[in-house]
Amino acid sequence: MQRPNQQTADPRRVMTGLHFLLGNYALVEGAISAGCDFFAGYPITPANEISERMSQRLPQVGGSFMQGEDELASIYACAGAALAGAKAMTATASAGFNYMQEGLGYCYTVEAPLVVANVMRTRGDNYATQSDIMQLRHGASGDYEAIVVCPTSVQDLFDYTIWAFNLAETYRNPVIIASETTIALMRERLHIPAAEAILLHNRRYTEKTPAEYLPFAAHANAAPDMAPLGKGYNTIYSLNPHDEAGRIDWDPEGFERLYKRITGKIRENEPKISRTQGFYMEDAESVIIAYGSEVRPAREAAQMLREEGKKIGVLQLCNVWPVPEGAIAEVASQVGHIFALEMNLGKYVGEIRRVVKDRCPVTSVTKNRGLVHTPWEVCAAVREVLK
Amino acid sequence: MSVNVNPKANPNAKANPNPKANPKRKFLREEKLPHFFCSGCGCGQVLNYFTQALEALQMDVEKMLTIGGVGCTARMPVYLKSDTFHGVHGRTLAWATGVKLHNSEIPIVIFAGDGDLVSIGGNHFIHAARRNLDVTVIMVNNLNFAMTGGQVAPTTPVGSVTMTTPYGNDEPAFDVAQLAMAAGATHVERWTTSRPVQCEQAIRRALQHKGFSLIEIVSQCPTHFGRYALKSGDPGKLLQWIHQNSYLLDQENRLTAEEKHSKLACGIFRFQAGDSPHLEKKVERAHKQQEDATPNTSNITPNNTAVDQISTLPYPQRLTLCGMGGQGIILASVLLGTAAVTLAGLHAVQTQSYGSEARGGQCQAELIIDREPILSPVAQKKDLLLAMFSEAYHKYIPDLKEDGVLVYDTDLVQPESRKGKSYGVPATQMAVGLGNRMAANMVMLGFLAEMFGVISVEHLEQVVISEVDERFRELDLNAVRAGVEFAGQIKAQERGEA
Numbered sequence: 001m002q003r004p005n006q007q008t009a010d011p012r013r014v015m016t017g018l019h020f021l022l023g024n025y026a027l028v029e030g031a032i033s034a035g036c037d038f039f040a041g042y043p044i045t046p047a048n049e050i051s052e053r054m055s056q057r058l059p060q061v062g063g064s065f066m067q068g069e070d071e072l073a074s075i076y077a078c079a080g081a082a083l084a085g086a087k088a089m090t091a092t093a094s095a096g097f098n099y100m101q102e103g104l105g106y107c108y109t110v111e112a113p114l115v116v117a118n119v120m121r122t123r124g125d126n127y128a129t130q131s132d133i134m135q136l137r138h139g140a141s142g143d144y145e146a147i148v149v150c151p152t153s154v155q156d157l158f159d160y161t162i163w164a165f166n167l168a169e170t171y172r173n174p175v176i177i178a179s180e181t182t183i184a185l186m187r188e189r190l191h192i193p194a195a196e197a198i199l200l201h202n203r204r205y206t207e208k209t210p211a212e213y214l215p216f217a218a219h220a221n222a223a224p225d226m227a228p229l230g231k232g233y234n235t236i237y238s239l240n241p242h243d244e245a246g247r248i249d250w251d252p253e254g255f256e257r258l259y260k261r262i263t264g265k266i267r268e269n270e271p272k273i274s275r276t277q278g279f280y281m282e283d284a285e286s287v288i289i290a291y292g293s294e295v296r297p298a299r300e301a302a303q304m305l306r307e308e309g310k311k312i313g314v315l316q317l318c319n320v321w322p323v324p325e326g327a328i329a330e331v332a333s334q335v336g337h338i339f340a341l342e343m344n345l346g347k348y349v350g351e352i353r354r355v356v357k358d359r360c361p362v363t364s365v366t367k368n369r370g371l372v373h374t375p376w377e378v379c380a381a382v383r384e385v386l387k
Numbered sequence: 388m389s390v391n392v393n394p395k396a397n398p399n400a401k402a403n404p405n406p407k408a409n410p411k412r413k414f415l416r417e418e419k420l421p422h423f424f425c426s427g428c429g430c431g432q433v434l435n436y437f438t439q440a441l442e443a444l445q446m447d448v449e450k451m452l453t454i455g456g457v458g459c460t461a462r463m464p465v466y467l468k469s470d471t472f473h474g475v476h477g478r479t480l481a482w483a484t485g486v487k488l489h490n491s492e493i494p495i496v497i498f499a500g501d502g503d504l505v506s507i508g509g510n511h512f513i514h515a516a517r518r519n520l521d522v523t524v525i526m527v528n529n530l531n532f533a534m535t536g537g538q539v540a541p542t543t544p545v546g547s548v549t550m551t552t553p554y555g556n557d558e559p560a561f562d563v564a565q566l567a568m569a570a571g572a573t574h575v576e577r578w579t580t581s582r583p584v585q586c587e588q589a590i591r592r593a594l595q596h597k598g599f600s601l602i603e604i605v606s607q608c609p610t611h612f613g614r615y616a617l618k619s620g621d622p623g624k625l626l627q628w629i630h631q632n633s634y635l636l637d638q639e640n641r642l643t644a645e646e647k648h649s650k651l652a653c654g655i656f657r658f659q660a661g662d663s664p665h666l667e668k669k670v671e672r673a674h675k676q677q678e679d680a681t682p683n684t685s686n687i688t689p690n691n692t693a694v695d696q697i698s699t700l701p702y703p704q705r706l707t708l709c710g711m712g713g714q715g716i717i718l719a720s721v722l723l724g725t726a727a728v729t730l731a732g733l734h735a736v737q738t739q740s741y742g743s744e745a746r747g748g749q750c751q752a753e754l755i756i757d758r759e760p761i762l763s764p765v766a767q768k769k770d771l772l773l774a775m776f777s778e779a780y781h782k783y784i785p786d787l788k789e790d791g792v793l794v795y796d797t798d799l800v801q802p803e804s805r806k807g808k809s810y811g812v813p814a815t816q817m818a819v820g821l822g823n824r825m826a827a828n829m830v831m832l833g834f835l836a837e838m839f840g841v842i843s844v845e846h847l848e849q850v851v852i853s854e855v856d857e858r859f860r861e862l863d864l865n866a867v868r869a870g871v872e873f874a875g876q877i878k879a880q881e882r883g884e885a
Contacts, residue, residue: 020721020728020735038489064488069514073481080472080485084493088485106475186764187721187737189728210449229470229486230493232449234416236465239474247419248465248473293764300762375763 002085002205002228009033009198013061016194023184024049026154027117027177028057030161031089033198036115037063038086040077042070042096046126046181047119050091071096075103075116082112083237084229087165087202091117094132097139104174105140108262110237111172111216111223113203115164119179127370128181130292130343136176137321143259145266147175147273148321150291154188160318166201167273171265172223178320180343182293182372210234217244218261221268266322274324277316278331280306284313286337286386288365289328289352291317293372294341301378310386320348325355332359339382341365343372411438414448419466424459427622429580429606433527434463436583436604437496440590451494452486454479456508458500459534459608460527477508480515483522495522496594501542502532505563509541516570516599519661523593523600526563529608530616537611544649547616564656567601573661574600577653580607581630585653598661605629605651698840700792703757705766706841709783710775710796712750715828719773720752722832722854726846727756736761749779756841771839773831774800775814794834796827810838810877817869826859826866833870838878844871 014033021029028050031039039054041047051067058065064081068074071092078088092100097118107114120132137146147167151160161177168175206213206225215235218224227233236246241255249255266273279299281287290298295316302312315331317324332338332355340349340362349364356362365381367373415438424430441448451469455461457476464471470493472482479497486493504512504526515522531549532538538551542563546555564577574596576589586604593600607613607625614620617628634642636654698704706723710716717739724735739752753769755761772787774780774795780802787793790807797811814830829851836847844867851863 018729018732020725020737038485040485066484066488068481068484069510072478073484073511073514076475076478076481077485077488080482081489082485083472084486084489086485086489088489102475103478106478182764185738187724187735188761189734229490230450230452234449234468234470236471236473238465238471296762296764372763372765374765374767376767 003035003200003202005202005204007200007202009195009200010035010061011195014195014198015192017192019190019192020187021154021190022049023154023157023179023186023188024119025053026157026190027091027161027179027184028053029190029192030158031115031165032057032061032063033158033192033195034162034165035087035200035202036089036165037061038078038081038088039063039090040066040068040074040081040088041090041092042068042074044093044096046121046185047091047093047096047117047179049184050117050119054089054091071099072103075100075114076106078114079103079107079110079112082107082114083110087113087115087169089115089117089165091119093119093121093126094129095121095123097132097135101139101141105142105144106239107174108140108144108146109142109239111262112174112237113168113172114174115161115168115177116174117161117177117179119181119184121181122368122370126181126185128293128343128372129368129370130178130180130294131345131347131368133178133291133320133342133344134347136178143263145173145263146321147171147173147266147319148178149175149319150178150317151183152291152293152295152316153183154186154190157183158190158192162198162200163275166199169203170201170223171269171273172203172226173262173266176321178292180293206233214244215246216242216258216261218265220261221265223265270322270324271326273319273322274327275318276324276327277318279314279316280311281313281315281331283311284335285311286339286382287313287315287331287335288339288341288378288382289315289317289331290341291320291348292343294343297373297375297378298341300375301382304375304379305382310382312382320351323351323355328352328355329359332356336360337385338362339365339378339385341373341378341381344368411435411442414438414441414468415466416468422466423462425608425610427607427609427620427625428459429529429604429608430459430463430527432580432583433460433498433525433586433604433606434466436587436590437463437525439587440594443587443591444594446494446594451496452483454482454495454497456499456503457534458503458532459529460498460500460525461503463498464496477503477506478511479503479508480511480520480522480524484511484515484518484520487520487522491521494594497522497524499524499526500533501526501528501530501563502540505561505566506532506541513566513570516567516572516601519571519573519598521597521599523590523596524602525590525593526601526603528563528603528605529612530605531608531612533608533611537608537615543612543616547612549612549615562651563603564601564652567599568657571599572601572657573598574658575603575656576601576658577603577605577651577656579605579629579633579651579653581626581633582653589655592655592658596658605633605653700770700839700841703755703759703761703766704771704841705769706754706756706771706773707751707769707783707786708754708773708775709749709751709779710773710799710828711779712748713825714750714775715825716750716775717752718855719828719832720754722847722850723835723842724754724756725854726842726850730846730849731842733758734760736764738764749776749782751779751783771835771841773835774802775827775831776800792839794831794838796831810834812870812873814870817873818866821862821865821869823859823862826862829863829866830870830873833867833872834874835870836867837871837874
């Protein structure tokens with residue numbers, strides 16, 4: 001089935017209304033609304049509710065669900081289905097995400113649109129953490145760029161999943177949803193809009209004949225048009241270096257050109273992809289930069305600190321990869337201090353420092369104790385610096 | 388290993404127009420030739436058998452998907468004029484499963500070496516056979532890892548010298564045909580490159596079979612297995628060795644055990660009809676459900692929903708509900724949150740935790756209800772603690788504010804004296820009186836609604852009707868009403884005391 005490049009969501013798939021829903025379920029409803037019609041996954045806590053609800057919901061909308069024999073089977077089944085035309089998705093949690101790196105590497109290289117939800121958890125148990133934030137970008141070998149979105153709430157799990165599918169289809173790239181135990185296993189108010197208010201982007205299919213078609217030729221910084229599978233276009237989707245015609249090509253000129261294009265289509269479009277949201281930024285003298293569930297205590301802490309007269313703002317990074325460099329640099333040139341808040345022992349702060357350079361000092365605020373920062377912990381860390 | 392690449396080859400080259408050319412060349416990507424197989428390698432023969440079968444069946448390779456992983460055999464699809472997945476070791480069947488589940492009409496042929504299929508890809512192999520996935524798998528068994536330089540494989544005969552078994556291989560080999568049958572494949576054959584006619588016929592049967600076909604072709608590797616294990620790089624001698632070390636299945640009863648020892652049986656092991664339950668029934672069921680499905684839409688719109696102000700507790704309300712697994716603590720918290728959000732237009736956040744054993748162990752749910760969106764999901768101190776189990780009470784009582792409200796089950800919790808108000812509700816006893824102790828959580832919900840207006844009694848009844856299993860609905864509504872009545876009595880007492 002070839003979908004139009006743009007369409008609104010199918011009303012039969014959208015549970016319009018107000019709900020009090022589990023985060024993992026909200027993610028599934030986002031995927032179903034976005035047109036997801038293939039899911040393969042392997043059991044792992046705390047992502048099981050995603051598989052379970054998918055197994056119930058996909059057959060109702062004509063999609064396919066499979067439980068793979070392992071994570072590798074799941075991600076490759078998704079790759080196969082995606083190349084066969086499906087809007088495919090898998091979900092896992094940190095330990096399972098390790099196994100999926102190989103399949104992700106394949107999808108980056110053959111430009112398979114795919115959405116992967118990784119519910120980050122601590123090793124061996126299901127405590128909340130943001131420890132995988134660098135792996136989400138750097139897990140697979142090879143030269144590629146990742147797109148990683150970071151929901152902060154049950155509502156975001158719905159909204160960002162639709163965004164993730166739109167990005168995957170637009171850029172023909174895997175998109176990773178950096179979910180977390182905190183929000184995945186939380187129930188919260190969810191408003192699902194009317195189907196006609198949900199805009200979907202779909203991959204472009206070639207209008208060329210098989211003889212004219214070059215499967216990996218694209219305009220600069222854009223994804224190439226796809227061809228339907230099994231219709232005589234005879235495309236080779238190989239992990240090996242390949243030229244514009246899809247032929248395996250070990251010529252360094254050829255494969256550097258390929259890697260430049262698949263990284264360039266993300267790097268050059270960073271401003272178009274990236275979203276950030278500022279809170280209390282108008283008069284902020286210091287800013288907390290946070291992503292995912294850590295945005296919540298950051299916002300509450302800013303409110304509390306403002307009552308003490310400290311002009312604190314919050315910059316939420318809706319995506320961490322590609323790095324929203326423009327937004328971070330702009331904040332750095334306007335404020336006196338940046339606090340990088342994350343639920344790990346200090347990882348993404350390196351990216352923030354790289355972008356900030358010497359514009360202002362950056363303090364890393366960390367925690368890895370299985371629980372999201374409390375607002376008063378954030379307040380204490382800020383007070384420590386801004387005495 | 389040399390790699391033959393001509394970077395200037397025309398990608399759109401037309402098939403050789405020479406009428407004397409081999410008619411099977413039309414199945415090949417001309418621009419990829421010459422192929423990269425070593426001279427004397429069996430892969431060229433197998434590619435030939437495959438194109439012969441295509442020609443005999445008049446099949447259109449251009450509408451097929453051929454898949455190769457990594458290895459010498461895995462390179463074969465790259466020479467075929469078809470759609471192709473290639474280049475990841477061992478995952479051929481995982482790809483195929485995804486494609487087939489999404490679009491069962493695309494014919495799929497997999498070319499895999501023994502290492503690719505049953506070493507790194509072993510798990511996918513047995514599961515695809517178990518599912519009777521509708522694909523043709525052509526396994527070229529050259530008895531070693533060839534592309535990487537001749538290392539031992541799970542198919543290498545015992546005693547063989549390879550690059551990683553310099554003193555001889557100690558491990559027994561897989562019988563891949565038997566493995567496929569045990570796992571559930573419906574079409575299994577094994578042949579050798581020394582039996583070209585049988586190979587071609589086997590591939591024909593596989594291409595026409597609906598279900599999982601494994602065609603194992605034992606083949607010579609003059610460059611590695613031949614030189615190291617058999618001390619000869621002569622393809623002819625190797626072909627002879629393979630032939631002599633195999634026998635036909637239909638001679639099985641005439642041969643002695645000694646004659647069959649460490650030899651590979653060749654022939655049709657299994658060829659039977661069978662369905663692909665994972666694919667066909669699922670697709671069928673999906674279509675049926677799609678017809679039946681009605682859009683699951685709630686009629687409530689968020690913006691014009693009035694926010695109820697019924698509570699006697701100030702917002703935000705921070706509640707902990709705790710007890711033991713099986714008491715319906717989590718369900719109680721979900722019903723409160725659902726009513727608050729979907730019926731009262733409030734905001735709510737619910738989180739929960741279980742002890743290591745889910746049933747019988749401690750369990751706890753936290754709920755925050757507020758008029759505004761809730762930011763931090765972590766509340767330092769709670770306004771209300773509902774305790775239905777002694778151990779859980781002791782664990783969570785320190786988190787209750789000094790002047791916070793405690794509600795406990797009188798038969799299960801013996802609270803210590805405290806500054807804030809405490810209410811004992813004989814919820815379990817009342818539920819037993821109503822016929823089922825499991826409804827104690829509903830008694831408690833009725834009490835919370837009537838006593839504190841956490842949610843209204845009307846919303847509570849509505850949410851019990853919409854969310855609770857029909858079998859328990861009447862019982863649960865009775866329990867809610869009992870809790871409401873009990874709260875009414877307490878309130879009357881309090882008014883009397885005042």
